[in-house]
Amino acid sequence: xxxxxxxxxxxxxxxxxxxxxxxxxxxxxxxxxxxxxxxxxxxxxxxxxxxxxxxxxxxxxxxxxxxxxxxxxxxxxxxxxxxxxxxxxxxxxxxxxxxxxxxxxxxxxxxxxxxxxxxxxxxxxxxxxxxxxxxxxxxxxxxxxxxxxxxxxxxxxxxxxxxxxxxxxxxxxxxxxxxxxxxxxxxxxxxxxxxxxxxxxxxxxxxxxxxxxxxxxxxxxxxxxxxxxxxxxxxxxxxxxxxxxxxxxxxxxxxxxxxxxxxxxxxxxxxxxxxxxxxxxxxxxxxxxxxxxxxxxxxxxxxxxxxxxxxxxxxxxxxxxxxxxxxxxxxxxxxxxxxxxxxxxxxxxxxxxxxxxxxxxxxxxxxxxxxxxxxxxxxxxxxxxxxxxxxxxxxxxxxxxxxxxxxxxxxxxxxxxxxxxxxxxxxxxxxxxxxxxxxxxxxxxxxxxxxxxxxxxxxxxxxxxxxxxxxxxxxxxxxxxxxxxxx
Numbered sequence: 001x002x003x004x005x006x007x008x009x010x011x012x013x014x015x016x017x018x019x020x021x022x023x024x025x026x027x028x029x030x031x032x033x034x035x036x037x038x039x040x041x042x043x044x045x046x047x048x049x050x051x052x053x054x055x056x057x058x059x060x061x062x063x064x065x066x067x068x069x070x071x072x073x074x075x076x077x078x079x080x081x082x083x084x085x086x087x088x089x090x091x092x093x094x095x096x097x098x099x100x101x102x103x104x105x106x107x108x109x110x111x112x113x114x115x116x117x118x119x120x121x122x123x124x125x126x127x128x129x130x131x132x133x134x135x136x137x138x139x140x141x142x143x144x145x146x147x148x149x150x151x152x153x154x155x156x157x158x159x160x161x162x163x164x165x166x167x168x169x170x171x172x173x174x175x176x177x178x179x180x181x182x183x184x185x186x187x188x189x190x191x192x193x194x195x196x197x198x199x200x201x202x203x204x205x206x207x208x209x210x211x212x213x214x215x216x217x218x219x220x221x222x223x224x225x226x227x228x229x230x231x232x233x234x235x236x237x238x239x240x241x242x243x244x245x246x247x248x249x250x251x252x253x254x255x256x257x258x259x260x261x262x263x264x265x266x267x268x269x270x271x272x273x274x275x276x277x278x279x280x281x282x283x284x285x286x287x288x289x290x291x292x293x294x295x296x297x298x299x300x301x302x303x304x305x306x307x308x309x310x311x312x313x314x315x316x317x318x319x320x321x322x323x324x325x326x327x328x329x330x331x332x333x334x335x336x337x338x339x340x341x342x343x344x345x346x347x348x349x350x351x352x353x354x355x356x357x358x359x360x361x362x363x364x365x366x367x368x369x370x371x372x373x374x375x376x377x378x379x380x381x382x383x384x385x386x387x388x389x390x391x392x393x394x395x396x397x398x399x400x401x402x403x404x405x406x407x408x409x410x411x412x413x414x415x416x417x418x419x420x421x422x423x424x425x426x427x428x429x430x431x432x433x434x435x436x437x438x439x440x441x442x443x444x445x446x447x448x449x450x451x452x453x454x455x456x457x458x459x460x461x462x463x464x465x466x467x468x469x470x471x472x473x474x475x476x477x478x479x480x481x482x483x484x485x486x487x
Contacts, residue, residue: 008420010041010112014104016095016128017119018048018059022147026178027119028063029071030413035084036074039417042083047107049093049100059090095124095131105137114142115419122149122156126163133167143419145174148239149230150428153444154437161430174419175428179240179338180247181411181418184371186426188247188340189256191365191373199252201344204323208360209474211326211341212244214367215333215481219285219459220307224298227331231305232282233447236329238440242269243428244367245325248340249315258424262432269435273314275443282447283308283464284454285332291459294331306447306454307331310467312474326471328478332459335482338367343476352389364479372396 013031015023034040048059064085074080089107093100108114114137118128125146132138144164151157164173179185192198201207214236220227227235246265253260284307287293294307308330315325344361362376373396381390418426455464462468462481471477 008039008041008417010043010109011115011420012045012047012108012112013115013117013416013420014047014049014108015117015119016049016093016124018090019050019052019054019062020119022119023048024063024066025070026410026412027117027416029067030410030416032067032071032081032084033074033410034413034417035087036077036080040087042087044087044112045107045109046088047104048088048090049104050090051092051094053092054090056088056090060085060088063088095120095127101131101135105135108137110139112141113420113422114139115145115416116142117145117416119147122146122151122160125160126166129164129167138167138172142168143172143174143422144168145176145416145419147176149234150175150239150433151437152230152234154434154441157433157437161434170430171424173430174415174424175430175433176412176415177239177243177428178411178415179367180243180426181415182367182371184365184367184373185244185247187373188365189261193252193256203319204321206344207323208343208345209324209326209476210248210343211479212241212248212328212339213341213479213481214240214244214329214338215335216329216331217333217336217460219292219332220294220297221292224300227307228298228300228303228305232307232309232329232331233440233444237309237311237327238436239428241327241329242436244340245313245327248342249320249325251319256425258427259429261425262429266429266432266435267317268315269432269439271315271317271320272439273316275311275313275439277443277446279312279470280443281308281310281464281467281470282306282452282454283310283330283457283467285330285459286456288458288460291332293459304451304453308333308454308457308463308467310463310470312470324474326478328463328467330457330463333481334460334462336369337482339479340365340367341479 015027017023018028028046031040031046054062064081067081091100091104091107093104116128116132118125120128129144132144146164151160192202243265246268249268250264251267253264284294284303284305287296294305295301295303298305310326310328313325313327315323342363342365344363346360361378364374364376366372366374375394375396377392377394378389379392381388415426455466457464462478468478
């Protein structure tokens with residue numbers, strides 16, 4: 001199978017905060033990979049801006065070092081690297097000052113797509129949008145890209161949306177969530193809506209429950225100040241897990257078109273029943289065997305911020321009535337893994353007594369570290385000696401199923417190319433973000449009012465015991481984090 005590279009129009013991409021960690025680790029290496037396979041036009045330009053008082057040559061030299069670390073497979077091609085670096089111009093620009101803006105706008109071409117990537121604090125979104133508008137840098141072919149966290153609550157999210165709309169239409173705003181750029185997340189839509197096999201089963205009649213897990217093995221080292229303000233609910237549940245929930249539960253859109261897809265995602269959020277406080281578990285990791293505790297890493301010995309959340313969610317519509325969705329995310333857990341587990345109901349009449357203790361049919365959608373889909377089924381065990389049943393796994397890990405010829409795009413580079421194409425399908429719309437905050441805000445408000453400390457859990461474990469009981473009460477258990485039999 002040969003990957004088909006779809007060309008994009010010529011563009012000028014302006015990166016605000018180009019010397020920052022995200023730009024150096026993800027955005028610029030991703031662009032280099034697209035350049036190396038011919039998807040980035042050779043006349044495209046990258047205009048890097050930041051407050052650092054350096055020139056273009058110094059920026060290129062620093063970037064050469066970053067690319068050697070974050071794009072090692074291709075940075076060894078000296079000619080290709082030189083050609084890519086030649087597309088980059090650096091401008092010293094302090095967003096809060098008037099200096100540098102005229103120079104920046106003077107470099108932009110009228111004939112090219114203009115994309116403005118805001119790899120900066122959300123507090124600067126409004127200022128940048130206003131400056132771009134006042135300097136007449138915004139054309140009908142302009143787009144603005146903003147990173148999460150998109151707000152800290154509903155009021156702030158609404159204010160940020162208003163700030164961005166000072167100079168841009170909603171159709172020009174791209175709120176990026178890198179989870180939506182993952183190959184398996186996009187394949188979830190293909191699996192559901194391009195196959196007649198699954199959609200008739202995708203409802204509460206056939207699905208017992210769904211587990212969505214985003215587990216991280218790292219703690220909050222280096223991000224303690226931010227994380228202590230945000231916590232797992234704001235940092236992960238309100239955006240990443242909410243998006244995975246929407247794509248799993250949404251109704252089929254009338255067509256595969258950005259607003260049609262996003263309309264159905266908004267309907268899922270609006271159908272969420274208010275969360276039951278008794279069905280939410282907050283946790284905070286503690287030191288075990290010298291791994292360090294959350295409070296040490298956050299620099300706050302009395303912190304009540306959660307590094308773990310598990311919750312049971314109900315979707316109040318006809319498709320999902322009676323099918324719970326269990327969401328779980330946490331820092332410093334046993335392994336780094338993200339997956340969606342769709343657990344099907346038992347057959348209505350069991351004719352094999354030995355099947356009573358077997359595992360139900362499950363579809364596991366692996367998002368990371370190994371993208372793919374596995375199905376757990378029951379078959380007769382081969383060979384003579386009686387009728388014995390065995391569980392087998394049908395493996396659709398992409399690297400294996402496609403003969404190792406998958407395109408190894410990082411989520412960021414895929415989404416950046418979608419920005420240039422003007423495809424908003426995998427980006428959040430303003431009302432979608434606000435609907436998510438409207439559901440999350442009451443949960444956080446109750447926590448802040450109660451001032452209960454999160455439940456402690458061991459670093460390197462599976463989370464608090466109370467999270468296990470959340471499932472046990474319903475007769476199920478969480479899939480083990482980092483289990484190997486599905487790989």
